[in-house]
Amino acid sequence: MKLDGKHVWVTGASSGIGAALVPALLARGAKVIVTARRAERLEALVARHGTDRVAVVAADLGDPAAIEPAAAQAKDAFGRVDALINNAGRSQRSPANATTMDDVRALMELNFMAPVALTQAVLPEMVARGSGHICAVSSVAGYVPTPHRSTYCASKFAVRGYFDSLRAELARTGVEVSVICPGYVRTEISERAVAEEGRVYGKKSPAIEGGLSPERCAEAIVRAIERGRAEVHVGGPEVAGIQLARFLPGLVRRLAPRLTPE
DSSP: OOOTTOEEEEESTTSHHHHHHHHHHHHTTOEEEEEOSOHHHHHHHHHHHOTTTEEEOOOOTTSGGGHHHHHHHHHHHHSOOSEEEEOOOOOBOSOGGGSOHHHHHHHHIIIIIHHHHHHHHHHHHHHHHTOEEEEEEOOGGGTSOOTTOHHHHHHHHHHHHHHHHHHHHTTTTTEEEEEEEEOOBSSSTTTTSBOGGGOBOOOOOHHHHTSBOHHHHHHHHHHHHHHTOSEEEESSGGGHHHHHHHHOHHHHHHHGGGSOOO
16 A cells, blocks of 8 residues: 555554554554544644544543544545544453453454454445555564463454454455554553553553564554555564464463563
8 A cells, every 4th residue: 555645543652653654654644543542642743743644533442432433533524534544442461261251351352353344334435435554563472371361362362263263264356454563662562561450550661661662563554554554564573473373372371371470
C-alpha cells in the first residue's frame, strides 16, 4: 500500500510504538486517526501536527461497549479507514495463580478481543473497495512462553492465530494482513503491566530499557504495510527465540523456566 493520501487508524497511540507511528505515517503523506484512553496525550499530537492531518478518537478499547462508537468516529474523521494498526495492549508481570480472573479477562479483552472487533468494524468497507490493510501487533511472546506472562502470551498467541487465518480468508480480496512481532522496545509496557492481585507493576524492565527505540519499531511496521509483508520480527537478539520456537520447541520448553519474569 502506498500511504500517500491514505487514512490510517492507530490504536494505543498515546505513547510508545503507537505515538512513534504518527510521525512515521505523516512523513509518508498519510492522515492518521489516533486512539487511546489518555485523551490529553492524543490532543498533544493534534497540537503538534494539525487537525487536518491527525484526528482524535479517545476510547478505552478494553471496554466492549466502546468499540462500535470508536469505529464510527474513526470512519467519520476523514471519510474512511484505509489501514488499521491494532497496537493497543497491556502486558503482565504476575504468576498465573496470582492473576485474578478479572485481570485475565481484561487482558484478553484489550489485547485480543478489541483488535478482532475493530477489524470486523472496518473490514467490510475495505473488502467492498478492494483495498485495505489490517496490521496486528503480536510479540515475540506470541511464540515464546515466558514466566509471569501467561495471559499476555496467550493473548499474543491468539492474535497470531486469528490474523494468520484472516489473511488466508482475505486472499484475492485486495485487503492485506500483517502480523508484527516485536521483541524488547523501549516503552512503558513494563511499568503499566498487570501485577499480582490487580496491582500495577510500576517498575522498569532492564531488558526493555535496553531494547529498540519505538521509532525503529514504528518504521518496521510502516514498511510492512508499504511492502505487503505478512509477518515482521523486529528487535534485538531476543527475536531469535521465534526461530527456536518454530524449529526447536523442545529446547524452548527447557529454557523457558530460566527466562526472567522482570
